[in-house]
Amino acid sequence: MEYFMRANVVRLRSHHRKYLLADDDGKHVSQDHQGTVKNARWTVEFDDEYDDVIRLKSCYGRYLTTSEDHHILGVTGQKVIQSLPPKIDSSVEWEPVLEGCKVRLKTRYSNYLCANGGVPPWRNLVTHDIPHRHHDWILWEVEVVEIRLGPFPKKSNPSDPDLDLEGSFHLTSIPISQESNSKNEGRMLYYKLVDDDGEIVDAEGSFLFKGNCIQELTQNLEEETELENVTVCSRSPLNGKLYPLRLALPPNNTTMHVFVVPATSKG
Numbered sequence: 057m058e059y060f061m062r063a064n065v066v067r068l069r070s071h072h073r074k075y076l077l078a079d080d081d082g083k084h085v086s087q088d089h090q091g092t093v094k095n096a097r098w099t100v101e102f103d104d105e106y107d108d109v110i111r112l113k114s115c116y117g118r119y120l121t122t123s124e125d126h127h128i129l130g131v132t133g134q135k136v137i138q139s140l141p142p143k144i145d146s147s148v149e150w151e152p153v154l155e156g157c158k159v160r161l162k163t164r165y166s167n168y169l170c171a172n173g174g175v176p177p178w179r180n181l182v183t184h185d186i187p188h189r190h191h192d193w194i195l196w197e198v199e200v201v202e203i204r205l206g207p208f209p210k211k212s213n214p215s216d217p218d219l220d221l222e223g224s225f226h227l228t229s230i231p232i233s234q235e236s237n238s239k240n241e242g243r244m245l246y247y248k249l250v251d252d253d254g255e256i257v258d259a260e261g262s263f264l265f266k267g268n269c270i271q272e273l274t275q276n277l278e279e280e281t282e283l284e285n286v287t288v289c290s291r292s293p294l295n296g297k298l299y300p301l302r303l304a305l306p307p308n309n310t311t312m313h314v315f316v317v318p319a320t321s322k323g
Contacts, residue, residue, distance in 0.1 A: 060100050060110050060152060065202035067096045070171030071192040073263055078114030078138055085136055087171055087180045089263040109149040114138050119148035122163050122184045133170060133183030158195040168194035242266035243309035247277060247316050254322040270301050277316050285319040
């Protein structure tokens with residue numbers, strides 16, 4: 057709980073390197089690589105009666121809420137939605153449980169906020185569940201984008217020198233408007249896929265890349281695309297053709313646009 061004491065607004069990043077988003081309809085939630093949008097911002101609220109729970113409010117003024125409905129009939133995992141209940145109850149309360157440098161968010165009924173992966177229709181779903189496999193799906197990286205200036209929870213002591221809040225999560229606590237200028241925040245990486253016929257797919261993904269070498273970039277893109285043995289390419293400004301990236305990445309966290317070529321591609 058103490059790790060949220062100084063956080064006013066956070067982003068939650070899943071094991072799939074995707075951010076928890078409040079959908080534009082003000083009802084649903086999902087995951088997406090784009091973490092700089094307002095939908096990825098969640099305001100932290102505390103409960104005066106309980107010192108071990110938080111509430112997370114979306115940019116639409118609605119709370120991250122557990123429901124009893126199932127996303128897919130016959131499959132474990134119940135929906136997590138946005139709601140504004142007439143009376144605050146346990147459905148909007150989450151208990152942070154620290155695990156290493158990440159956190160699990162536990163419901164009052166011992167489920168956990170779960171970022172689903174795999175193939176559609178499971179991919180990008182957010183549920184509350186106790187997964188029997190893929191235990192890392194319930195782990196979230198917390199990124200503080202706005203520091204709380206006060207008031208702090210009554211039962212906490214934010215000035216306690218033993219609480220190294222930011223060090224515990226390796227957080228970068230900066231206003232979201234400054235993110236693109238922060239060296240610690242990484243660079244925005246935009247990518248397109250090349251299909252088996254060597255044609256560039258007309259769809260683009262993106263994520264925040266915090267590494268500093270081609271090997272790390274390749275590994276991250278394989279995780280993002282769920283492909284193996286990919287080649288990361290750039291486009292030549294001279295003839296427009298793609299060429300493999302072999303040398304160092306551009307300096308100063310410059311935004312990059314790359315192309316992911318699977319091993320099966322004729323390209």
